Amino acid sequence: MSTATATGSGLRLLPPSPVDLADHVRRHGRQPSAQRVLAEVTDAGLTGRGGGAFPLGRKIAAVLAAPGRPIVVGNGAEGEPASGKDRALLLANPHLVLDGLQLVAAATGADEAHLSVRPDPDVHHRLTGALADRGHAGVDLLPVELTTAAPGFVSGQESALLRQLAGGPALPSYQSERVTLRGLRGRPTLVSNVESLAHLALIARYGADWFRSEGTAREAGTMLATVWPAAGAPFVAEYAIGTPLADVLGPPAVGTSAVLIGGYHGVWLPSGLARTRRLSAGDLRQYGATPGAGVVAELATDRCGVAETARLVEYLAAESVGQCGPCLNGLPRIAGALRALADGTAGSGVLKDLRRWSGLVQGRGACAHPDGSVRLVGSVLSTFEREIALHLRGGCSATDHRPFLPVGGGLAALDRRPLLPPAAVRGRRSA
Amino acid sequence: MTSRLRVDPTSCRGDGVCAVLLPELVALDEWGYPLLSDRPVPAELQRAARKAAASCPTLALRLVPDGG
Numbered sequence: 001m002s003t004a005t006a007t008g009s010g011l012r013l014l015p016p017s018p019v020d021l022a023d024h025v026r027r028h029g030r031q032p033s034a035q036r037v038l039a040e041v042t043d044a045g046l047t048g049r050g051g052g053a054f055p056l057g058r059k060i061a062a063v064l065a066a067p068g069r070p071i072v073v074g075n076g077a078e079g080e081p082a083s084g085k086d087r088a089l090l091l092a093n094p095h096l097v098l099d100g101l102q103l104v105a106a107a108t109g110a111d112e113a114h115l116s117v118r119p120d121p122d123v124h125h126r127l128t129g130a131l132a133d134r135g136h137a138g139v140d141l142l143p144v145e146l147t148t149a150a151p152g153f154v155s156g157q158e159s160a161l162l163r164q165l166a167g168g169p170a171l172p173s174y175q176s177e178r179v180t181l182r183g184l185r186g187r188p189t190l191v192s193n194v195e196s197l198a199h200l201a202l203i204a205r206y207g208a209d210w211f212r213s214e215g216t217a218r219e220a221g222t223m224l225a226t227v228w229p230a231a232g233a234p235f236v237a238e239y240a241i242g243t244p245l246a247d248v249l250g251p252p253a254v255g256t257s258a259v260l261i262g263g264y265h266g267v268w269l270p271s272g273l274a275r276t277r278r279l280s281a282g283d284l285r286q287y288g289a290t291p292g293a294g295v296v297a298e299l300a301t302d303r304c305g306v307a308e309t310a311r312l313v314e315y316l317a318a319e320s321v322g323q324c325g326p327c328l329n330g331l332p333r334i335a336g337a338l339r340a341l342a343d344g345t346a347g348s349g350v351l352k353d354l355r356r357w358s359g360l361v362q363g364r365g366a367c368a369h370p371d372g373s374v375r376l377v378g379s380v381l382s383t384f385e386r387e388i389a390l391h392l393r394g395g396c397s398a399t400d401h402r403p404f405l406p407v408g409g410g411l412a413a414l415d416r417r418p419l420l421p422p423a424a425v426r427g428r429r430s431a
Numbered sequence: 432m433t434s435r436l437r438v439d440p441t442s443c444r445g446d447g448v449c450a451v452l453l454p455e456l457v458a459l460d461e462w463g464y465p466l467l468s469d470r471p472v473p474a475e476l477q478r479a480a481r482k483a484a485a486s487c488p489t490l491a492l493r494l495v496p497d498g499g
Contacts, residue, residue: 174439324440325464360460366441
């Protein structure tokens with residue numbers, strides 16, 4: 001499998017094989033000074049790669065402006081079953097992430113650093129080893145507290161992660177203040193996705209202009225994506241932002257109907273449309289989509305988008321932690337209605353119910369879960385309109401009824417697939 | 432200074448006291464959870480709004496000053 005790139009400029013985050021500390025230092029040199037980190041990251045326009053795309057420079061500035069000694073947290077919880085990019089990064093290149101964590105700690109004057117990783121023995125083992133190597137080599141100013149995130153779709157949401165680190169349950173909380181002002185134990189807290197930290201570690205070394213040499217004018221750099229082609233094995237790869245989705249997905253090996261962009265809180269777009277668009281927030285915004293944390297999945301024509309989405313929404317409803325009434329009441333009803341639609345047992349009022357319940361759930365939770373879930377539902381209603389009409393008459397055009405994307409026991413699902421050993425990491429394809 | 436109603440969705444149990452005390456600004460959804468008017472609480476309803484917030488069994492309802 002090739003790791004060559006179209007531009008020949010080399011991979012940024014995903015090396016061809018796993019990197020140990022000696023390799024890492026040979027390739028990138030020792031950890032640079034944190035003095036210019038804020039300025040360079042701001043100039044670079046680095047945005048969060050956990051899905052929120054918030055400018056990291058602004059986050060660092062907010063923490064610096066807040067009273068009190070800051071805490072930094074690397075977020076590698078990656079609760080989405082279809083996403084494997086943080087796992088791939090942590091397995092292949094942990095020292096880049098750990099450099100980034102040290103650099104934001106130094107840049108903000110933090111005296112406490114945490115790294116939360118998904119409940120995955122391989123990742124935990126890899127990070128334990130990497131941290132021990134750094135301890136022996138004495139490269140870190142600050143010890144890093146490694147934590148295993150609670151399993152679950154919402155446990156990686158910022159407020160849930162911080163509650164877990166504070167010794168509480170990994171449940172989102174209703175926040176009136178930003179965690180950059182008052183986060184863990186009331187202190188200013190910078191929570192950043194692990195991929196963002198890895199980019200930051202490179203920006204600190206090579207500068208904003210280097211970072212901007214990939215990507216688009218408005219969205220700089222590269223991003224990791226977890227790609228689920230309609231046929232064949234899923235994989236993680238690094239792309240310049242703005243790469244055509246047709247290049248990300250590759251030539252279709254089978255007939256395809258739609259592309260899910262942005263994961264289970266994302267949207268379905270018809271394949272014909274998606275394949276003319278690019279992997280960038282600016283290019284997808286007009287369709288209500290965003291690359292999010294980089295999950296891109298294409299559905300084969302012989303599978304049913306309604307049944308597939310019903311399965312995903314059943315999972316999302318089960319993953320509601322039930323703290324907020326509208327989510328607790330709305331998502332199971334929405335999931336039930338989609339299931340009835342998929343099974344051909346829905347009454348004529350099902351679409352009206354789905355739209356009304358979606359409206360009642362929207363904007364009424366403490367975390368992003370209800371809004372993200374109904375975004376997915378809204379997109380299935382428009383993208384699979386014809387399939388839905390067929391289902392309302394008791395039909396279904398699918399011939400392959402096997403599940404496509406993983407739900408529940410996401411890790412088990414990943415393990416069953418040949419996903420993400422570093423050797424399977426593909427090279428970035430540039431625009 | 433104007434203020435608006437906000438609810439902490441993690442504390443709200445859908446008791447519905449707010450909708451009884453302040454029907455002008457609070458409706459209930461089909462599961463009994465409050466749908467709040469997003470307009471500023473008018474002067475003549477300030478007292479009723481404060482009473483509704485104070486009467487919420489879980490103190491989920493809040494009167495939040497704009498910009499605060």
